[in-house]
Amino acid sequence: MEAARKTSRIGRLVEHFSQLIERAQLAQGARLPSIRAAAKEFEVSTFTVVQAYDRLVALGYLEARKGDGFFVAQTSPSTEQQRSTAPLGDVYWLLDDAFHPDADALQPGSGGLPDAWLDEPGLHRALRSLGRASGPIAEYGESRGSLGLRNWIQRYLNDRGVPAQTEHIVLTNGASQALNLVIRALLQPGDCVLVDDPGYINLLANLRDHKIKIVGVPWTSQGPDVEQLGQLLEQHRPKAFFTNPWLQNPTGASYSPAVAHRVLQLADSHDCWIVEDDVSGQLAPDNQPPLAALDNLQRVIHIGSFSKSLAASLRVGFVTAEPAVAEALQHYKMTTGLYSSQLCEQLALQMLNDGTQRKRCQRLRERLLQAQLDARQRLQRLGWQCWAPAAPTPYLWIGSGRADFDPVALTRAGLKQNILLSPGCIFRPGLEATPWLRFNVAFGEDPSVWRFLAEANLG
Secondary structure (H helix, E strand, O other): OOHHHHOOHHHHHHHHHHHHHHOOOOOOOOEOOOHHHHHHHHOOOHHHHHHHHHHHHHOOOEEEEOOOEEEEOOOOOOHHHHHOEOOHHHHHHHHHHHHOOOOOOEOOOOOOOOHHHOOHHHHHHHHHHHHHOOOOOOOOOOOOOOHHHHHHHHHHHHHOOOOOOHHHEEEEOHHHHHHHHHHHHHOOOOOEEEEEEOOOHHHHHHHHHOOOEEEEEEEEOOEEOHHHHHHHHHHHOOOEEEEOOOOOOOOOOOOOHHHHHHHHHHHHHOOOEEEEEOOOHHHOOOOOOOHHHHOOOOOEEEEEEOOOOOOHHHOOEEEEOOHHHHHHHHHHHHHHHOOOOHHHHHHHHHHHOOOOHHHHHHHHHHHHHHHHHHHHHHHHHOOOEEOOOOOOOOEEEEEOOOOOOOHHHHHHHHHHOOEOOEEHHHHOOOOEOOOEEEEEHHHOOOHHHHHHHHHHOOO
16 A cells, blocks of 8 residues: 555645745745645645644644744754654554554554454443433433533542542543543643643644644653653743643553652642643553542533543543633533433433443453563564553554664555554654554454564564
8 A cells, every 4th residue: 555545635735835845935924825826736626725724823833823824944954953853744644554554454553443342242241222212312301411421530530649539520422532621621823732742642632623722741661751741831831731640642651659649749830731631541550540539629621531441433531620610611611512422321321320330341351461462472573562551441652673674664664564553753743753652452363464574683
């Protein structure tokens, strides 16, 4: 499969203009074609041009001047910066593949779990049970979401030490919508936030689309580098730190207790919100308190999801925060999408109330941990390095250890064999090059994947 065929229209425009700027064929301060003119020239929609220009602004190539258009930034990326950033055309066709894989592709770079690893029979039982139940299922439902499910979530959070109240829990169409609501409630274009580096792809794209300044906090195998975090808080005065503390996507690492306490101390001293993306919380060890528990839900906004423990197709997530923030989140939920799906929420509640959720999560933890241990042994025998300790998560952050290793080139080679990988650059705030990539142990059973990785690390 040729890369050119996989590149999106937006990606082609980003690549075109970034190359002109890098080659000095567009000088600093030069005005780009208007949105309408570019749409006509490249035979694309005006929406495509806007998205491409916005991405170039986020990457530092362009600056937007209200009422005047888009101009090459006076401080556009230098040659040295260009060498440390993955090729933009490559990055955008990789992102296309990550979200739109071929049906028959092997997906060791996937961010989800195979259907067979989730409780498909339980979902079918819930569907049959809901079909036999009386009561309305065709109505909009409550603006905050199903009261029954919010009651379940309240008990679950209280058991983990989070002092959540039912009226301060807002159900969402997955954790991604919850993140979007938080962005809308807390931030304005031009505001600065801190994020995990590397971090969650969809969050980074969402922040870029809202024209938020993104600053990455380097991660260690114990969570964020707290010394760097303190310096970045002092330097940038961000409004929020978006972080995925437990079984992090993409590295699989988790905060140590000392790091968790220090992050909260720093956030408090710099008056910074913490947005805790806890989508794998039900797979974390039972004795692991979330940040919202340690903080007593004061400046932590806590986000969860059932995609990793029930079914991704349900698209049921939730967010809880202190009362004023929760009210703002409910407002933005109503203005952007009215209600979440009552039908999906009732299905999720059927599964959660069937008496098997604890065992369901325990089986999945054990299977993931065993798959991690097996994959780590195979990778290490092939000369690959694993960055974080083993944990009950699909994610391994792996590298070859070779100085000349290029994950983007490896991904290009994998696509020719219908093997979809996820190079580390797509998880970084500025798409910076990195010698690491994400490997999903739940998709590591096919021998073709291991043959490919063995050949790839021969140099």
